[in-house]
Amino acid sequence: MTGHFDRLVQDLPALGRFPRAALADGPTVIEPMQRLGALVGVNLLVKRDDTLPLAMGGNKVRQLEFYLGEALRAGADTLLITGAVQSNFVRLCAAGCRKLGLRPVVQLEQRVPKQDVAYNTSGNVLLLKMLGAEITSFPEGENEAAADANLDRIAERLRAEGAAPYVVHLGIDHPPIGGLGYVAAAIETLQQSKAEGLPLDHVVVASGSALTHAGFLVGARLMGWEVPVHGICVRRDAGPQRDRVLRRARELAAMLGAPQAIRPVDIRVDDTCLAPGYGQMNDRVAEALELSATQEALLTDPVYSGRALAGALHLARSGAFDAGDSVLFLHTGGVPAIFGYQSDLEGAPPA
Ligand SMILES: Cc1ncc(COP(=O)(O)O)c(C=O)c1O
Incomplete structure (x- = not known):
């Protein structure tokens, strides 16, 4: 069919x-x-x-199909991604990982000047926690290259611990x-x-x-x-x-x-x-x-x-x-x- x-x-x-x-x-x-x-x-x-x-x-469901396809092809068991605190991409990346049995590791950037409790704990943040993602935070929200570089550092550490990480980079220098x-x-x-x-x-x-x-x-x-x-x-x-x-x-x-x-x-x-x-x-x-x-x-x-x-x-x-x-x-x-x-x-x- x-x-x-x-x-x-x-x-x-x-x-x-x-x-x-x-x-x-x-x-x-x-x-x-x-x-x-x-x-x-x-x-x-x-x-x-x-x-x-x-x-x-x-929309990120459609995009993730191809990142996750590539991650599986590369033999990854862990996925890393970075995004704003209320990022939908990060939420869906964690969900896609759960669907396919991969480990989601996410980095949340302080991209939006909002300090209120709901912004930092509700919506996508709550869903991320329910999906069991490992969350780290990154202060520099407007520096895509720095956010990607920090993910690469985390990936390096995970690799040294025996994991097989795949990084979903957001920066313009990646395909x-x-x-x-x-x-x-x-x-x-x-x-x-x-x-x-x-x-x-x-x-x-x-x-x-x-x-x-x-x-x-x-x-x-x-x-x-x-x-x-x-x-x-x-x-x-x-x-x-x-x-x-x-x-x-x-x-x-x-x-x-x-x-x-x-x-x-x-x-x-x-x-x-x-x-x-x-x-x-x-x-x-x-x-x-x-x-x-x-x-x-x-x-x-x-x-x-x-x-x-x-x-x-x-x-x-x-x-x-x-x-x-x-x-x-x-x-x-x-x-x-x-x-x-x-x-x-x-x-x-x-x-
Ligand atoms: C709900 C939603 N719409 C639109 C966009 C923008 O899509 P793109 O990053 O592909 O330009 C995003 C990006 O995170 C999103 O989460």
């Missing part, structure tokens, strides 16, 4: 060359957001990657393996759009490490699908983010044997909703969280999905789309973090 992923590989055989540990096998649904779309004059749709199976879901998951997601979306008769004129997605954004873009272009893919900046300003997406997309395209597939004009980023910075609330994000909950019963988070939705609403209001265009908002998950943001969401003073 042909599985879901096999049907994606039929459209892009080069994707089948990479080791993958299956954590999800089936497409996520695309749903209309009629009320919210009507407010901004477009046909708004949402692809529910927040519902991907595994410990409360999210963009996780982006392969979103190459697959773009093929899945195109297949759905054809099968369900859904024309898609634009895609909007959160752009952080850029592997979701770059992966989707590469998958689309390798399929000959010229849809504009708008990345909403969640971590860096538009200038450096544009450079990062272009570099990651070209690396991914090269991994798949098509180094010329991505042109600079393909890279669209918008940082209107980023201030005051990563993981910090602003009025546009607060509005998006409220509108998606009250108009669509769709929960989004302040760091990623709610910020990306705020960006989609901004693009619609500022004329980036034509009236009636079909705009696909890719919901990348992140909802468990809302419990760490209770004080922002309630407007209450931090505990």
Whole structure:
């Protein structure tokens, strides 16, 4: 029997060359957001990657399939990863490890200036503890290379103790393996759009490490699908983010044997909703969280999905789309973090 992923590989055989540990096998649904779309004059749709199976879901499930595939191929028994205190990637990495019988060792970076108890103990932190991850903390949240280097030091120590560690590096100098998951997601979306008769004129997605954004873009272009893919900046300003997406997309395209597939004009980023910075609330994000909950019963988070939705609403209001265009908002998950943001969401003073 042909599985879901096999049907994606039929459209892009080069994707089948990479080791993958299956954590999800089936497409996520695309749903209309009629009320919210009507407010901004477009046909708004949402692809529910927040519902991907595994410990409360999210985009990193697709990315992890390829990191974990590589870790198993390399004979690892322990996985190391670094991320912000409320990182979804770290939570899902621990969950993926548990699913496959590996040992999760995680490093939490002080990336967001928030001292309140909920941020530091609830949401993803609580889930990490339930998953039994070994947690260390790292004070320098904005230095990706230093965070990766510290992980490498921990890996070295574990190796000396007899473990076989694999490090999921976040820095730009390591191969963009996780982006392969979103190459697959773009093929899945195109297949759905054809099968369900859904024309898609634009895609909007959160752009952080850029592997979701770059992966989707590469998958689309390798399929000959010229849809504009708008990345909403969640971590860096538009200038450096544009450079990062272009570099990651070209690396991914090269991994798949098509180094010329991505042109600079393909890279669209918008940082209107980023201030005051990563993981910090602003009025546009607060509005998006409220509108998606009250108009669509769709929960989004302040760091990623709610910020990306705020960006989609901004693009619609500022004329980036034509009236009636079909705009696909890719919901990348992140909802468990809302419990760490209770004080922002309630407007209450931090505990
Ligand atoms: C829920 C969620 N959405 C979006 C992103 C951004 O994805 P990427 O890092 O691939 O740009 C992340 C990254 O951690 C995330 O956790």
